[in-house]
Amino acid sequence: MNRVRFEGLPCSSVTSRRNIHLVERLIVDYRLRTQDDPRKVAETVAGEQSSGTFIATPGEDLALKERASATVERLEEVEDDATPVLPGSSGADRARSFRLRLSWPMSNLGPSIPNLLATVAGNLFELKGVAGLKIEDIHLPGSFKAAYPGPGFGIEGTRRLAGVASGPIVGTIVKPSVGLDPEGTASLVDALCEGGIDFVKDDELQADGPHCPFEDRLRAVMAVIDRHSDRLGRKVMYAVNLTGEIDEMLHRHDLVVEAGGTCVMVSLNSVGPTGLTALRRHSSLPIHAHRNGWGYLGRSPDNGWSYRAWHKIWRLAGADHMHVNGIANKFWEPDESVVVSAKACLEPLFADRPDRVMPVFSSGQTVMTAHPTFERLGADDLIFTAGGGIVAHPQGVAAGVRSLRDAWDAAVAGIPLGEAARNSAALAKAIETYG
The missing domain is CATH 3.30.70.150 (RuBisCO large subunit, N-terminal domain)
Structure with missing residues (x-):
């Protein structure tokens, strides 16, 4: 050529x-x-x-x-x-x-x-x-x-509010995505807190639907989180989805603050940069930024956006957590693209400002992806969310949390997954189920 x-x-x-x-x-x-x-x-x-x-x-x-x-x-x-x-x-x-x-x-x-x-x-x-x-x-x-102020909390502020000083923040998504009412959502969060989860987020499809209104869901879930906080010595971080019109989001943010919540979530492509900027300038909480819809912007190799360019817009506007997909994910994206995206989040946006943000791994994540994620990223500053990888564990939600935490402990310590499973029945069962 x-x-x-x-x-x-x-x-x-x-x-x-x-x-x-x-x-x-x-x-x-x-x-x-x-x-x-x-x-x-x-x-x-x-x-x-x-x-x-x-x-x-x-x-x-x-x-x-x-x-x-x-x-x-x-x-x-x-x-x-x-x-x-x-x-x-x-x-x-x-x-x-x-x-x-x-x-x-x-x-x-x-x-x-x-x-x-x-x-x-x-x-x-x-x-x-x-x-x-x-x-x-x-x-x-x-x-x-x-x-633009950029992220208000980033990695360090998120760790402080979640009570997780080191290692990955282990989390999950409320599943089923929609269909649970406020009481059903709170019951699931109760089991997750009992199992020692660090982070729980609403699904992007659930914001303020008539079957599960925002205020009722927030009230029910925060009552559960508050009840567990003394025993855990920390408050489980709940990224409650407040996606809506700008005035609705600002009002919902204030309700989360009044309820003692420590995180809010928005769907970026739904609210747009102006919506996120308005929320950031109003917010006193970390903003969990979901990228649903990213595929129509970034999937084509010849048209649209690279994640590196696109994510800078949202970091500038004020996102603290950015979704990057996950290793061996259920979607189209190759692992190399996921790793490049996550590493971009861990780079400063401006050299003289501490504005790194938490990459959020999701999409079909299980105990099987902990080791390759850590090995390829070379860092554990991340939120690792597994939906079915936790709540579908055959021994229950608590075993799902335990297995994922054991997998990550082994990955960071350099212990092979099979060897770690010999000392963890929950991990052994997870490998049998998801492997």
Whole structure:
């Protein structure tokens, strides 16, 4: 393959880069596929997402172009995977793939997440010359750090409130996903607390349905958690799903605080960045961020978002816990992608701010995935949630919790799973069941 590399290409409306070092810029990396002239398409994308349009317009003078136009910083050819292109793509050549880096003057948008999204993920996906486009990474300038507080609790604050100083925070999801009433939910949480669970979350499908109203569920579950807190010496963290309209979420947050809760949960793609930002600015609790719907944004290898780029938006807006799927998960995602996503959560978003967030492993997790998760991540700063892997244990919920904790203790200590099972009947039964 003939590799083509263009460095520092201005878009067609830019003729000068004078004093560019004095201007704060937003930088975004893409993977571009095209069947057209790659340089022309890159310039078209840059123009479409800044000052340009399909024809010169009155007022589009040189000074405006120099001030407002996006710039093609890099265009480097990489191997193409020969998959089908997006419908309606123009060009007669075979599809080729490129690493594309664009930059924008921050004076175009200011430190605003909604306007950042309009800039970096707007009409460019619809351009005929674009046969595929994936947002690979976003490099946020410092003005965003000043405008958005980021996570309020992150890893350290979550550990403090959950009473888990080291090792994974072992958790589960209320199952069945929907169908339990408040009393049924509280009964399950009672058994989980009795078994020594660290963390319980509502399913994303259960927020404020008529069969299980938010306030009734919160009241019933917190009564159980409070009853167990003295015996456990800590309060089990319950991420109660308050997803809704902004005013509803803020009201529900306050109810959780009044009830003595220690965490709230939202569905990110349902409430949007503006909803999460409003909740973060109001919240005095960690925010557990569920990524349901991620597949339509990230599953395609040639279009949409990489998790690395996408998760930065939510961390900036204020998420403390970010779902990353799980090893050997029940969905489409390969293990390597899961590990890369989790490691991204454990990196600071800004070098001088302690804003690492807890990766949340879920989706078909059992005692069988504890060792490979720890070995591949190389860290135990995580929330490990198993639904069926706990509540479907043949010996009951408490045995499910015990088996998962024993599996993780063995993983961190470097003890093979089979060897650890010789000293744990619950773990041995779990291996028989889930192995």
